[in-house]
Amino acid sequence: MKRTLIICAALLLMTGDAFAQKANVKKLKSKIEYASTPMALDFNNVEPEKVQELKDLIEPALTNPESENDVDLWKYASRMKLYDMNEMMKQRVANNNEFVDATAFFDNQKDIVTYYEKYYELLNTPNEKGKLPLKGEELQKEISLAQQLATNPRNNLYIAATNEYEKDPKKAVEYLDTYYASFDHPLFNGLATDDDKARMQDGYYVYAKALQNSGADAAKVKEILTKAMDSPSFGKNACFDLMEVEKAAGNMDAWKSICEQGIDKYPDEGIFGRLLMQQYIADKQDDKVMALADKLIEKNKTAGVTDEWPYYFKAVTLFNGEKYKEAYDAFLAVGEVNPEFLEAYTNAGTTAWKLAQINATNKTVSKQWYEKAIQNFKKAEAMAPDQPDKWGYSLYACYNNSGQLDKAAQYKKYNK
Numbered sequence: 001m002k003r004t005l006i007i008c009a010a011l012l013l014m015t016g017d018a019f020a021q022k023a024n025v026k027k028l029k030s031k032i033e034y035a036s037t038p039m040a041l042d043f044n045n046v047e048p049e050k051v052q053e054l055k056d057l058i059e060p061a062l063t064n065p066e067s068e069n070d071v072d073l074w075k076y077a078s079r080m081k082l083y084d085m086n087e088m089m090k091q092r093v094a095n096n097n098e099f100v101d102a103t104a105f106f107d108n109q110k111d112i113v114t115y116y117e118k119y120y121e122l123l124n125t126p127n128e129k130g131k132l133p134l135k136g137e138e139l140q141k142e143i144s145l146a147q148q149l150a151t152n153p154r155n156n157l158y159i160a161a162t163n164e165y166e167k168d169p170k171k172a173v174e175y176l177d178t179y180y181a182s183f184d185h186p187l188f189n190g191l192a193t194d195d196d197k198a199r200m201q202d203g204y205y206v207y208a209k210a211l212q213n214s215g216a217d218a219a220k221v222k223e224i225l226t227k228a229m230d231s232p233s234f235g236k237n238a239c240f241d242l243m244e245v246e247k248a249a250g251n252m253d254a255w256k257s258i259c260e261q262g263i264d265k266y267p268d269e270g271i272f273g274r275l276l277m278q279q280y281i282a283d284k285q286d287d288k289v290m291a292l293a294d295k296l297i298e299k300n301k302t303a304g305v306t307d308e309w310p311y312y313f314k315a316v317t318l319f320n321g322e323k324y325k326e327a328y329d330a331f332l333a334v335g336e337v338n339p340e341f342l343e344a345y346t347n348a349g350t351t352a353w354k355l356a357q358i359n360a361t362n363k364t365v366s367k368q369w370y371e372k373a374i375q376n377f378k379k380a381e382a383m384a385p386d387q388p389d390k391w392g393y394s395l396y397a398c399y400n401n402s403g404q405l406d407k408a409a410q411y412k413k414y415n416k
Helices: 006-013 019-029 048-062 071-094 102-123 137-165 169-182 192-214 218-226 235-248 252-265 269-282 286-303 309-320 324-338 342-358 365-385 392-401 405-410
Strands: none
Touching: 006 102, 019 324, 048 071, 071 137, 102 137, 137 169, 137 192, 169 192, 192 218, 192 235, 218 235, 252 269, 269 286, 269 309, 286 309, 286 324, 286 392, 309 324, 309 342, 324 342, 342 365, 365 392, 365 405, 392 405
């Protein structure tokens, strides 16, 4: 390839008035030749001192109404962007594999994608006579090459965003806007590989965080977080973050709905069921607590999952509803599921103590309940001897109230 080939071609393209430009483009037959592979454009014979001159000619024409829709203009503009990429890659190698300006490089990658998308559109736009610039095999070959040349830059936008979403979230959003839009563009439409699809799913969470960090509209954040809920790596995080967005906006019905989705989508993650039961308790929706607790208990049994929290919140709800006998049995069930759960015993003790007081007129029954209360508080003492606030006063009161004054004396120091 002659060194003057690309220079003359571009100068022909850009000189003269709009009519002359179009005429010269139509006459232009020579094209930039390729090196050993279609992916490697041969820029080695381009004179560096002429590059800026070429850019100065090309850039204004991209927005000139008389030339902005010229197909060859975008072809050569795209090639100039590839030239810049080639130069920055060489600088990177010379700079211990570090970019001199990483932002400039990724901006360049974004331009390559958008320029080739524009080029594709113009390749498929008929002229006033209804003819395409290229047709048949030649058109398909040019489209295929454009796809190849733009694919790696597109994927680099994803890499850039994952590195920038905290440091420069607005840039990350800019890159991901281009990245995700490209999959719907006809240049790339239908070409997504399994790797692309997996990357897209995980990337939605990065996209959402970048949107949040850049102060984007809440509706857009929610839209992307909803998509991110299908991410294999970040779906749970996206679900939780979406709940937080709704909660911050005071949309508690939406918060509950998303929490319910979290329970179904991530069966191994107990936090969603726990949060929803807590909220139902706060809202005094006892029937919903009980229904959800029973659902989760059965679901966990079937899946072989150990989770004490559905039992615990069921017991708390029974206690709050003054169904103390049922609550006592339910707290014991918590301890059976997780013998290390301290609150199972302290709450069982408190419930038995309450039943002892309720049955105060029946000394025999009352004493029986005090004994059960003491048994549970003693278990708590053995489990957490350094936490007397959990069992100290309770043991003193139960011993004292049941007439076991000598034992009560041992815990009198906690009667404060």
